[in-house]
Amino acid sequence: MSFYQHPSAIIDDGAQIGEGSRIWHFVHVCAGARIGQGVSLGQNVFVGNKVTIGDHCKIQNNVSVYDNVSLEEGVFCGPSMVFTNVYNPRSLVARKDEYRDTLVKRGATLGANCTIVCGVTIGEFAFVGAGAVINKDVPAYALMVGVPARQIGWMSEFGEQLDLPLTGKGETVCPTTGLLYQLEDGQCRCVKK
Template identity: 85%
Template sequence: MTHYQHETAIVDPGAQIGEGSRVWHFVHVCGGARIGAGVSLGQNVFVGNKVVIGDRCKIQNNVSVYDNVTLEEGVFCGPSMVFTNVYNPRSLIERKDEYRDTLVKKGATLGANCTVVCGVTIGEYAFIGAGAVVNKDVKPYALMVGVPARQIGWMSQHGEQLDLPLSGDGETACIHTGAIYRLTDGQCERL
């Protein structure tokens, strides 16, 4: 076996799980899921059929990753955070043909108990604070908090807030790594 699977976990036939991944207590992975190498699925995680999870993602306890969600490499999903896949669900109306795609780009952090409303893209290394509700696209490196989520700053790849204005231009270094980040016309990038 190329991955660890706890005896209480259910992995349906057809699911792909990469080398060195860990599937913990009471996890359910549906048959169409594609999970990369070195992934950790915490206790009570659900992974739907039409889900792609990149290498080295960490999905903490009590997270459901529903159909049409894609997590690129190195995404962190905090405990009990929520994905949706239908924008306006009703119990008595079938809307499985209305699922909206959600993309979480490389290295992003989704804090504990945050909610990601379907149909958005969260940029690389963005940082969503605990309890925030994301209902629109998020820029790369953006620090988002609140309900609805609003940007209050920028984060480095190391996970430290950068000394940059919210808009305009600027340049700063990460206090831990020395990596340089540049803000140009409201877009942040690592040089």
């Protein structure tokens, strides 16, 4: 076995788990799950069948990653954050054929106790604050807070708030890495210099 599995974890036959991943206490990984290399699944995590988790993701305690959720490389899921996969659930109405896809792009952070309503895309290196509720797409590098979430700024790939306006044009450097970030037409991008 090229990954660590705590004795209390359940990994169904057929699940794909990459080298160097760590599966901790009371985790359940379903048969159809695809998990990359160097992933950490904290205590009491559930991973559904139609789930893809990219390399080097960190999923903290008490997170359920339900069917139709895809995490690209390096996504951080804070403790007890929530994914949904049905937009209008009812216990008395079967809606398994109505699951909506959710995509979290490379390097994004989902803070503790935040909720990601299904059917959205969260851009690269976006930062969702603790307790926020995301119900629409999030741009790359956006800093989102509140219920429902609203954008209050931009974040660097290192996780530092950037000195950029919400709209218009501008450029700044990450205070830690010195990398240049440019804002134009409502989109932030990192210029690798």
